[in-house]
Amino acid sequence: MSSEYDVNLRYGVDSKGDLSNKVAVVTGGLGGIAMASNQMLLEKGARLALLYPAFEQSKVNDVAGQFAADSVHFIECDVTDPQSVNNAFAEVISHYGQIDILVNCAGYVMLQPVLETDFDEWQKQLAVNLTGPFLCSQAAAKLMIEAGKGGKIINIASQAASVAIDNHVAYTSAKAGLLGMTKVMAKEFAPHKINVNTLSPTVVLTPMGEKAWRGEKGEAMKKLIPLGRFAYTDEIAAAVLFFAGNGSDMITGADLMIDGGFTIW
């Protein structure tokens, strides 16, 4: 008698993680974690649209020199501006004709104690870290649903979304909101086979990580991380790759901690 529950049945996970024929959009695409992710996504055959803010225009030529021109397309985009986001996604479609993966990597932090948090800084951190992923995910999901081939949305949150860290009130509020947004989108988009997940790194060795944790404060922080160090950008990129491939097709609405054990209780 044949069984539906045959232990030999397989989904068809591609253990090589091939992404050829896939187009990935990476916001904040010239940043530290983004650049490590870009490299790995390209190695697996994906083509990339890298969205960057106008103030990083001078970096584009440098970065362009590191990649094959036909695999990477640069698009200026302020993720906090709905018009800029709509224009950018229209440009992705006009250039590549498809979008399969979105990595929401743009981010901004300004550490201030609660009582000294400037309203403008509060607004900016919510705008870049929460409104930006909302606008980009909404734009990407519309196109993915229209194409009917499913998709992957990968949001870079933070350990700060789940634990209280001094001086992080605006950043934490935005990143915790991002976890909530991810769950709702995961549920609403599941019928369209669009997976939506977050990655939550500890401190990562990037300009943003250094801005927040340089020096003695960082050394003290490392002592609180069971694995005793900060994360490297390629360790976050490896998780991006996992969530971009079909080996993660059964995972949605999840938050993957990449924190060396900092949030173990």
Ligand SMILES: NC(=O)c1ccc[n+]([C@@H]2O[C@H](COP(=O)([O-])OP(=O)(O)OC[C@H]3O[C@@H](n4cnc5c(N)ncnc54)[C@H](O)[C@@H]3O)[C@@H](O)[C@H]2O)c1
């Ligand atoms: N570095 C860390 O310690 C750390 C830890 C946890 C989570 N994260 C998250 O990882 C992601 C990547 O950060 P990173 O460490 O690579 O920092 P990064 O500063 O190297 O990269 C962030 C990028 O976002 C871009 N950006 C800022 N505002 C933008 C806007 N309005 N529109 C478009 N792009 C904008 C910046 O120009 C920059 O290139 C962020 O979401 C960050 O919050 C970082």
